[in-house]
Amino acid sequence: xxxxxxxxxxxxxxxxxxxxxxxxxxxxxxxxxxxxxxxxxxxxxxxxxxxxxxxxxxxxxxxxxxxxxxxxxxxxxxxxxxxxxxxxxxxxxxxx
Amino acid sequence: xxxxxxxxxxxxxxxxxxxxxxxxxxxxxxxxxxxxxxxxxxxxxxxxxxxxxxxxxxxxxxxxxxxxxxxxxxxxxxxxxxxxxxxxxxxxxxxxxxxxxxxxxxxxxxxxxxxxxxxxxxxxxxxxxxxxxxxxxxxxxxxxxxxxxxxxxxxxxxxxxxxxxxxxxxxxxxxxxxxxxxxxxxxxxxxxxxxxxxxxxxxxxxxxxxxxxxxxxxxxxxxxxxxxxxxxxxxxxxxxxxxxxxxxxxxxxxxxxxxxxxxxxxxxxxxxxxxxxxxxxxxxxxxxxxxxxxxxxxxxxxxxxxxxxxxxxxxxxxxxxxxxxxxxxxxxxxxxxxxxxxxxxxxxxxxxxxxxxxxxxxxxxxxxxxxxxxxxxxxxxxxxxxxxxxxxxxxxxxxxxxxxxxxxxxxxxxxxxxxxxxxxxxxxxxxxxxxxxxxxxxxxxxxxxxxxxxxxxxxxxxxxxxxxxxxxxxxxxxxxxxxxxxxxxxxxxxxxxxxxxxxxxxxxxxxxxxxxxxxxxxxxxxxxxxxxxx
Ligand SMILES: [Cu+2]
Numbered sequence: 167x168x169x170x171x172x173x174x175x176x177x178x179x180x181x182x183x184x185x186x187x188x189x190x191x192x193x194x195x196x197x198x199x200x201x202x203x204x205x206x207x208x209x210x211x212x213x214x215x216x217x218x219x220x221x222x223x224x225x226x227x228x229x230x231x232x233x234x235x236x237x238x239x240x241x242x243x244x245x246x247x248x249x250x251x252x253x254x255x256x257x258x259x260x261x262x
Numbered sequence: 263x264x265x266x267x268x269x270x271x272x273x274x275x276x277x278x279x280x281x282x283x284x285x286x287x288x289x290x291x292x293x294x295x296x297x298x299x300x301x302x303x304x305x306x307x308x309x310x311x312x313x314x315x316x317x318x319x320x321x322x323x324x325x326x327x328x329x330x331x332x333x334x335x336x337x338x339x340x341x342x343x344x345x346x347x348x349x350x351x352x353x354x355x356x357x358x359x360x361x362x363x364x365x366x367x368x369x370x371x372x373x374x375x376x377x378x379x380x381x382x383x384x385x386x387x388x389x390x391x392x393x394x395x396x397x398x399x400x401x402x403x404x405x406x407x408x409x410x411x412x413x414x415x416x417x418x419x420x421x422x423x424x425x426x427x428x429x430x431x432x433x434x435x436x437x438x439x440x441x442x443x444x445x446x447x448x449x450x451x452x453x454x455x456x457x458x459x460x461x462x463x464x465x466x467x468x469x470x471x472x473x474x475x476x477x478x479x480x481x482x483x484x485x486x487x488x489x490x491x492x493x494x495x496x497x498x499x500x501x502x503x504x505x506x507x508x509x510x511x512x513x514x515x516x517x518x519x520x521x522x523x524x525x526x527x528x529x530x531x532x533x534x535x536x537x538x539x540x541x542x543x544x545x546x547x548x549x550x551x552x553x554x555x556x557x558x559x560x561x562x563x564x565x566x567x568x569x570x571x572x573x574x575x576x577x578x579x580x581x582x583x584x585x586x587x588x589x590x591x592x593x594x595x596x597x598x599x600x601x602x603x604x605x606x607x608x609x610x611x612x613x614x615x616x617x618x619x620x621x622x623x624x625x626x627x628x629x630x631x632x633x634x635x636x637x638x639x640x641x642x643x644x645x646x647x648x649x650x651x652x653x654x655x656x657x658x659x660x661x662x663x664x665x666x667x668x669x670x671x672x673x674x675x676x677x678x679x680x681x682x683x684x685x686x687x688x689x690x691x692x693x694x695x696x697x698x699x700x701x702x703x704x705x706x707x708x709x710x711x712x713x714x715x716x717x718x719x720x721x722x723x724x725x726x727x728x729x730x731x732x733x734x735x736x737x738x739x740x741x742x743x744x745x746x747x748x749x750x751x752x753x754x755x756x757x758x759x760x761x762x763x764x765x766x767x768x769x770x771x772x773x774x775x776x777x778x779x780x781x782x783x784x785x786x787x788x789x790x791x792x793x794x795x796x
Contacts, residue, residue, distance in 0.1 A: 242471045253571050253574035
């Protein structure tokens, strides 16, 4: 397995970004933006998770097969969310 | 060259002493460690089942109290599902035979493999502790809000046990996936792999993709119970149906964790005892993967009356019908394999044929339950109980016993008396049908599941069912006796007692510690029975 040496500065940068984004998430929570609140919070969370997976978990430097495995996991999460939402989004619909 | 001599050194006598077992990294010994553990859990789950059937012998709730009865069926379900069925074939026969069948010396991560046994035992003991100190009464499904709000039994201890056990399946699954990808012997291409390996691969995918969701769900229950976080409880802004979504996202695929390995065993046994290659090999191989994938799209069929949207229910109903297609592909192809085969009815074959019949009944009644209208009528009745026991006992356990009888000579180097084996297979089959067929009728007539008392008009069928259960119990007791007997007194098996194809039959029984003296080279497809006999 190929071993890429990642400079320490990269890790520190990513860590700083994660801390800042946590601050942003907390800050936004103080404003009532309606539906935008969860959308913003979740977008930031996805962004942060991607950074962790790409850099701290080294996905960025790995082979295509590793990307397939990681992609499959995300795809499966998609199945879970889409089919659950097929229930929640249609509960109010009238029958007929 | 099949000489019927017992090999002088093999994996069982390479080392002696408790330490050589508890610290082993030999996949075969770890398989036996799992065999010992799950056999004990099977006995425990069987005792709970026996008490349930005894209570249901008479209409009034006279043997145990209603609370005790709730605990009995809960613990029967938890022990049988999480501590026996899910590990059964993968952890015992998968561990033992995946490396051998691909021509490898061990799994990719031998120490991780040992760790998964310790994790399993830790989780198992946790759950056992929950049982001994008062039990759980939520049903094996842990439905909220009862499990988070009202139940005063050991919900969290049992749930933590299951949480821990889950990591054992994830690690085993991971180990098999990596092993099958990276450690196949020269010439062992994907499409030369025995179908048991395809089944193990598909099962491992499910283990790795679904089990984390169960862990998260249990964790969410814990958060809600301990910190009153609003996830499932409407009082805190949660939704109880969300629990069912998350739970069944794992637990429907979990049915395939139980049945796919059994299907893999049946493919091996049908080929070996009809001396033919499996009809439509590639279709059977891909149907395992198709079942693994489709299995994730159908969970909502458990929730049709739980308050989910009608449109959501329609989608899940249609998708549930889809999963019948790859299952039917397998049944038809096994049947086509038998056609003009030279069939011999030895013990493993009787279990395999029993599997096909019982699984077909279980699968077809599953289609009744996937239909929205019929499901409303039979939800939470004995019809459902009968259906999933046809899959999980008639299917998975018949497959497990078939595999155990097929590979026992390889694992131990000894034969069991085939006559007694056949008697046990037939007794189990008859006892099973007598136990569970009446439950279809009971359910259709409206007897609900999970009650310790019932109206007198249901008694005759319940007596039949209890009688069947005792016959089935004898059917399980007989192999326990002769298999143990065979360890000391059984005839020496030799390398290949069945005259079967496959790398596992080319090495001594029991195999040496590292399986192969030199790496085998594979030159023919799996089940090349026809070519040899020409
Ligand atoms: Cu299901």
